[in-house]
Amino acid sequence: MAAPPTVAVFGASGNQGGSVATALLKDGTFTVRAITRNPRKKEIKELKRRGAEIVKADLDNEESLFNALKDVYGVFLVTDYWEYMNKDKEAEQGKRVADISMKLGVKHIVFSGLENVKKLTNGKLDVPHFDGKGEIEDYFRELGAPMTSVRMPDYFENFLDTLKPVKSGKDCYVLDIPMEGIPLDGMSVRDLGGVVLAILKNPEEHIGKEIGLSTDKLTIEEYAAIMSKHTGKTIKDSKIPVEDYTKLNFPGAQELAKMFQFYMKQPDRNKDLTLKLNPNAKSFDEWMSENKNAFMND
Template sequence: MSPDAMEHERKTGAVMSIEKKLIAVFGATGNQGSGVVRALKANGQFKVRALSRDPGKYKGPADEVVAADLERPQTLVTALEGAHGVFLVTNFWQEGVDEVKQATAAIQAAKAAGVDHLIWSTLPNVEVISNGKLNLPQFTGKAKVDAIVKEAAFAHYTFVVPPAYYQNFSGQFGPQPQPDGRLSFVRPIDPAARCFHMGDIAELGHIVTGAFAHPDETGDGAYLPLVGDFLSFNDIVDSLNQLGHRITFTEVPRAAFAGFFPGADALAETLAYFEAYTYLGPGSHDDAIALANRVAGRTPTPFASWARDNFQLGMASGS
């Protein structure tokens, strides 16, 4: 073999020997996890392992799929074997779920597996923010896991904060026909209150990928919110009407709204929190948003741009 050929083989072998770091993604079939898998694959720096309760049904682009059930901690040992990083999300809306219990099991399994970087999808602690006046377990339950992540003492750990999904202002969650024929958002909230930190949930994966790629900037407990827009209901309606829709907003008292449908009072409680404190809570979030966008390498899509291509009336949407 010639010296040139030997040198080529040496360099090629060195490159091939550098394996991509493996990232294990919980909730790989859900709104957050599926976007994380897509973004990690598109980035090209990582090998992606989708974690699913039913791996035989997984159809996504992950490099591999492994069985993992947060209700069965014994399945998590194998699921996280060899993982450099873990993206962890739990589903409050799954019947019978104890998010703190599930997340704790996953965190313990990740620590035992030697995971270097854990990213937890969290939300603000409404119980603390409101001094116990408001009860949003879907927020506070996730927030209580933050301390468990910190105490686990991973080499790197990061918190990502999903937004109020654009998708949840469309379709079956969007404006509905009224007796007078109008399409209207009917909610117990001041439509002028600018309080919604919003975004396309499919884009959360860009921030997660950026966090894994830049642990020096994000891996010491940084909070990275996805925010494509910060709007009021008036802003939302104006944006939609500029696209040619004819939509109004109707403010109703909470007592009346609570009887509209099962779960309406819980939604009213959520909106009361937003109106009083905003989605992300009091204080400035500019630095955290800027860091999230910087590591993601992009600015999230504004609501009007998303709505131009995705807004639907009266059809089911993702949550």
């Protein structure tokens, strides 16, 4: 009996890659090859315990990538703008994987992409952590690669970190998210794995497509109301304008402000298709029910 086809999963110790590797291991249709720079990470050791093959590789090292992608059927690729905060560096890494995948005859690449905002808006907006991924998408297409792009929306998990409620008075919190009343798509990153699994199992249906993901489309006021319901705290939309958001004192504020300006244009994110691909993906209300204890334990 032939062994299951192998899928190489980049970023296997991170949020996206970890979700994908976990879903593939649980399903069993594919053998998982977890690609990592650090095999000693606890997340990688856990994947190995569950049956994943572990291969050490670096997106900047061509030889290691050839070794990592040798004899694989498919690839899940996620790139990381934030490590270097350099769009060109991110694009270079993604294109290197594209070139090697084509040389080795990989049958299906699922890439965690995003729109090239600068290109779409004729330079009026630039969102580097989107734009680099958009360049990689374009490059895959130029090569004629068997690629499916999955475009994540805002992670629900960001409400525990970058977008967490800010205390604004006694027992009162606000969400500083400049969407000006326009709904924001969201999804738990943990639910990405089920989506990628479904795509890999039906390549003829998905190769050549860009799939915008979402499990909820809510205004910031609606997100705040759901948070309030589950935490028992008063949480409101601060209704902060984009101009004021750019002045907030944290690294990347201007970058995120531009991202929200793009989100206000309502890029394509398809809730119905997302739930068709992963029927178990959670709404924000369901996600909050499971994660309420992680919120604001002060």
